[in-house]
Amino acid sequence: MLNPSVAYALTDVGFTYPGTAGEALSINRLDIPANRVTVLVGPNGSGKSTLLGLLAFLHAPTGGELLYQGAPVNGKRLRDYRRRVGLVPQNPYLLHDTVAANVELGLKLRGTPAAKRRVLAQSVMEQLGLDRLADRPARDLSGGEGQKVAIARALVLDPEVLLFDEPFTYLDKSIVAEFEQLVGVIRENRSQTIVMSSHDQLRASALADKVVTLFEGRVAPSSLINHFQGQVDQAAQLFRTNKINIAIPEETSAGAHAAVEANQIVLSRQTLDSSMRNHFIGRITSLHEQGGLVNVTVQAGENFQVLITRAALRDLDCHLGDEITVSFKSSAVKVF
Numbered sequence: 001m002l003n004p005s006v007a008y009a010l011t012d013v014g015f016t017y018p019g020t021a022g023e024a025l026s027i028n029r030l031d032i033p034a035n036r037v038t039v040l041v042g043p044n045g046s047g048k049s050t051l052l053g054l055l056a057f058l059h060a061p062t063g064g065e066l067l068y069q070g071a072p073v074n075g076k077r078l079r080d081y082r083r084r085v086g087l088v089p090q091n092p093y094l095l096h097d098t099v100a101a102n103v104e105l106g107l108k109l110r111g112t113p114a115a116k117r118r119v120l121a122q123s124v125m126e127q128l129g130l131d132r133l134a135d136r137p138a139r140d141l142s143g144g145e146g147q148k149v150a151i152a153r154a155l156v157l158d159p160e161v162l163l164f165d166e167p168f169t170y171l172d173k174s175i176v177a178e179f180e181q182l183v184g185v186i187r188e189n190r191s192q193t194i195v196m197s198s199h200d201q202l203r204a205s206a207l208a209d210k211v212v213t214l215f216e217g218r219v220a221p222s223s224l225i226n227h228f229q230g231q232v233d234q235a236a237q238l239f240r241t242n243k244i245n246i247a248i249p250e251e252t253s254a255g256a257h258a259a260v261e262a263n264q265i266v267l268s269r270q271t272l273d274s275s276m277r278n279h280f281i282g283r284i285t286s287l288h289e290q291g292g293l294v295n296v297t298v299q300a301g302e303n304f305q306v307l308i309t310r311a312a313l314r315d316l317d318c319h320l321g322d323e324i325t326v327s328f329k330s331s332a333v334k335v336f
């Protein structure tokens with residue numbers, strides 16, 4: 001049944017690049033909410049660009065079912081669907097022409113009259129601070145400016161979905177702030193579906209209504225901010241990395257990866273007397289502000305990243321290099 005709050009629904013979706021042996025993507029179940037911001041995070045090669053390619057209808061899944069607004073997407077109608085979304089790729093292709101001509105490109109291909117094209121492009125260029133560059137050859141632009149042109153080219157078509165592949169890669173700090181503002185406005189208006197990929201999990205989380213973590217082509221059960229490799233010792237109910245042993249939920253049987261959300265970890269000066277089964281004593285190796293919270297890195301055998309409020313940090317009265325205990329429940333550990 002059509003659920004208007006879901007833009008894309010994926011069931012058992014697989015994708016294999018032609019001529020390759022293994023699946024680049026294998027997703028059991030994933031909904032992308034409509035008119036919300038979804039961020040895809042995950043390490044290099046985890047499948048973010050491949051998934052964006054499916055959501056942009058560049059290619060059809062090689063297995064499973066992809067529904068867009070409740071309708072199944074198949075190879076035949078990909079071109080029609082493609083017109084409804086705007087993809088800004090990691091390395092956008094720019095024409096040997098002016099910035100304005102590049103921004104107008106999609107409109108031109110759709111047969112929009114020249115006068116209307118100019119008005120629409122002008123408005124988007126102003127919004128992105130590109131208007132002063134309108135007559136410059138696009139090929140002479142910096143990486144960040146080129147990325148902005150590609151963003152403008154997608155925005156000007158007013159698509160139902162905007163897809164951004166690693167928008168932070170080339171953007172310098174001030175442009176990132178502008179981009180975040182733009183996404184914030186679209187998010188508040190609830191007028192378009194946005195899906196973007198990012199390496200920067202914490203920055204992306206601050207922008208997102210939903211964060212999807214990909215790992216080896218699959219959707220991971222947790223973010224990978226605290227991600228450890230090792231193996232399960234089921235008898236001892238432990239996940240053993242080669243540095244520490246982490247208490248895990250009873251029912252866990254196998255998995256070579258364990259992850260704990262940064263906000264599930266508690267910091268304390270002394271080891272807490274609590275029901276939490278995981279306690280590791282370590283030292284603070286970095287402290288920095290992140291989206292109104294403080295990101296504390298603790299080296300306690302493994303590196304742990306913990307997000308706490310500024311008030312909590314003040315109460316703890318801890319500083320760089322101090323000894324500190326990280327604690328979390330076994331139920332906070334996701335093994336996969």
Ligand SMILES: Nc1ncnc2c1ncn2[C@@H]1O[C@H](COP(=O)(O)OP(=O)(O)OP(=O)(O)O)[C@@H](O)[C@H]1O
Pocket residue numbers: 017020024042043044045046047048049050051
């Ligand atoms: N055109 C292609 N042909 C064959 N294999 C590909 C192709 N593009 C990607 N792959 C493979 O598919 C897997 C997923 O790659 P993808 O580019 O989707 O990951 P990603 O998460 O976007 O990575 P990155 O963060 O490095 O951009 C990788 O194993 C990659 O080598």
